[in-house]
Amino acid sequence: VDAVERDATASAPPAPAVHESNLPGPFPVGSYAAQLQARLRQFANVQLIGEVWGFRATRARVYFELRDERGALPCSMWRTDFDALGVDLADGLRLVVGGGCDYYPGSSTSSPSFTFVVSELRIAGEGDLLAQLERLRRRLAAEGVFELQKRLTRPCLPKTIGVVTGEQGKARDDVLAGLRRKGWAGRLVWAFAPVQDRRAAGQIAAALRELAAIPEVEIVIVARGGGSLADLFAFCDEALCRTVALLRVPVIASVGHHTDRTLIDDVAAVSCSTPTHAAEVAVPIDCRAARAELAADARRLHGHGHRAILARARTLGHLARAPSQHLGRQRRHLHQLLRELRASAKRAVEDGRSRAAVHLLVLRRTTARGASSDRDRRRSELARLSLALAAHDPERTLARGYALIQDREGAPLASASAARVAREVRLRFRDGTVPARVTDGDAS
Amino acid sequence: MNTERTYESAVARIEEIIRRLDSGEADLRETLDLVKEGRDLVEYCASELEAVSTGLQELRLEELVARLERTGSAP
Numbered sequence: 440v441d442a443v444e445r446d447a448t449a450s451a452p453p454a455p456a457v458h459e460s461n462l463p464g465p466f467p468v469g470s471y472a473a474q475l476q477a478r479l480r481q482f483a484n485v486q487l488i489g490e491v492w493g494f495r496a497t498r499a500r501v502y503f504e505l506r507d508e509r510g511a512l513p514c515s516m517w518r519t520d521f522d523a524l525g526v527d528l529a530d531g532l533r534l535v536v537g538g539g540c541d542y543y544p545g546s547s548t549s550s551p552s553f554t555f556v557v558s559e560l561r562i563a564g565e566g567d568l569l570a571q572l573e574r575l576r577r578r579l580a581a582e583g584v585f586e587l588q589k590r591l592t593r594p595c596l597p598k599t600i601g602v603v604t605g606e607q608g609k610a611r612d613d614v615l616a617g618l619r620r621k622g623w624a625g626r627l628v629w630a631f632a633p634v635q636d637r638r639a640a641g642q643i644a645a646a647l648r649e650l651a652a653i654p655e656v657e658i659v660i661v662a663r664g665g666g667s668l669a670d671l672f673a674f675c676d677e678a679l680c681r682t683v684a685l686l687r688v689p690v691i692a693s694v695g696h697h698t699d700r701t702l703i704d705d706v707a708a709v710s711c712s713t714p715t716h717a718a719e720v721a722v723p724i725d726c727r728a729a730r731a732e733l734a735a736d737a738r739r740l741h742g743h744g745h746r747a748i749l750a751r752a753r754t755l756g757h758l759a760r761a762p763s764q765h766l767g768r769q770r771r772h773l774h775q776l777l778r779e780l781r782a783s784a785k786r787a788v789e790d791g792r793s794r795a796a797v798h799l800l801v802l803r804r805t806t807a808r809g810a811s812s813d814r815d816r817r818r819s820e821l822a823r824l825s826l827a828l829a830a831h832d833p834e835r836t837l838a839r840g841y842a843l844i845q846d847r848e849g850a851p852l853a854s855a856s857a858a859r860v861a862r863e864v865r866l867r868f869r870d871g872t873v874p875a876r877v878t879d880g881d882a883s
Numbered sequence: 884m885n886t887e888r889t890y891e892s893a894v895a896r897i898e899e900i901i902r903r904l905d906s907g908e909a910d911l912r913e914t915l916d917l918v919k920e921g922r923d924l925v926e927y928c929a930s931e932l933e934a935v936s937t938g939l940q941e942l943r944l945e946e947l948v949a950r951l952e953r954t955g956s957a958p
Contacts, residue, residue: 594889594890594891595889595890595891595894596890596891596931596932596935597935598931598934598935601944615939618939619939622936623935623939624935624936624937624938624939625934625935625939625940626940626942627939627940627941627942628942628943628944628947629941629942629943629944630943630944631943631944646944649944649948650944653947653948653951722935724890726932726935726936729894729928729932730932730936733894733925733928733929733932736897736898736901736921736925737922737925739901739904739905740897740900740901740904740918740921740922740925743901743904743914743917743918744914744915744918744922747911747914747915747918748915750911751911751915754911
């Protein structure tokens with residue numbers, strides 16, 4: 440703006456300001472156009488790759504557009520330079536051009552125009568295509584386009600499979616061979632599209648969209664038998680890749696190029712080297728083996744069920760018998776206890792009896808011993824007493840020569856006074872009694 | 884089981900059931916329940932396999948689309 444202002448100040452006085460706008464100016468358009476031309480010419484000279492469209496030649500220059508899926512540029516080249524190259528340009532031809540931007544500012548009598556001034560031009564080769572492919576690959580990868588298909592769940596046993604391929608190609612037979620190998624015999628929906636033409640990307644994308652729109656289609660194979668990278672360039676189309684990335688069904692790519700990987704290989708859920716392999720990947724299980732395994736599983740389940748029922752029957756039978764068995768056990772236990780009790784009681788009685796006999800015997804002996812001893816003792820005492828009595832017997836005294844004085848009645852007189860009183864006494868000797876009279880008393 | 888039954892989820896569940904039954908740890912009631920569930924799953928898997936065993940049916944996309952348009956529903 441400063442440059443435009445400076446240039447405008449030098450060439451003409453500024454017009455009165457527009458009151459409604461806060462923008463600077465107004466400036467003469469020619470000054471602005473000249474600054475724009477100068478600015479565009481400062482852009483670095485580069486090489487571009489794209490497809491040529493609308494080629495036309497004038498006496499001095501040739502004009503064409505260079506296009507790709509994201510944009511286009513008007514290009515021009517000096518006629519003499521172009522003729523020196525000796526090439527013929529047709530719509531769609533992929534070119535590499537070198538040059539830079541230019542802007543013709545026009546005038547009061549001529550229209551302005553922008554152009555990329557081409558100083559170099561060549562038809563794009565495989566290296567150019569690969570370089571372009573790599574740039575696109577990096578850009579799509581950075582956007583996460585390659586991840587979307589990988590997140591889809593692939594069915595283990597699809598019943599309907601869609602296939603996009605050429606109608607006349609060998610890929611068709613290879614897909615069928617792969618499916619037969621897996622024992623798969625479901626529904627196959629063919630969506631034929633040109634796969635050799637590098638402009639076929641739109642038709643391939645349309646076929647994919649139509650297949651994905653059918654609810655029964657569970658997975659789609661894109662198959663092609665191989666070819667040069669130029670032939671395969673349809674499968675590197677950005678729009679096709681974005682279409683594939685956004686499909687609801689998983690896509691298995693089998694474009695059949697071993698050395699250079701196409702972009703659809705990157706964006707698809709799975710990339711396979713051959714259509715046969717793609718078909719095998721589309722049906723992960725071997726259907727024949729799965730049938731055999733399922734039958735085996737069914738047999739095992741049946742076996743478990745059968746055994747479980749038998750086990751239940753056994754358990755029920757056991758439960759039914761349990762009360763009587765329990766009673767029997769208890770009865771046997773009680774009988775045993777009773778037997779033990781009786782035996783124990785018998786043993787106790789016998790033991791008691793035996794002990795009582797012993798006690799009795801001991802008692803008897805003890806009693807016997809006690810009785811004998813007492814009798815002897817008493818006998819001895821009696822003898823002793825007899826002897827003591829005998830010692831005091833008056834008869835024994837009389838026997839030794841003494842005499843007993845008795846009154847007339849026979850009562851002993853133990854003193855002289857008693858004898859004097861009695862007067863008439865009896866003298867008892869060992870061998871008889873003699874009457875006597877006390878006389879000394881009268882004398883005194 | 885998931886609300887959306889698939890062949891692979893059914894097969895995985897059958898294998899799980901058989902492992903449990905083979906372990907001998909399931910009691911009688913669980914065994915009978917597992918066997919019943921397993922039989923249902925086997926029937927489902929058998930029907931899925933039957934669908935891809937009746938013979939390869941080849942259709943062109945345009946034929947299928949035309950058929951869908953005629954019937955106005957799934958074939």
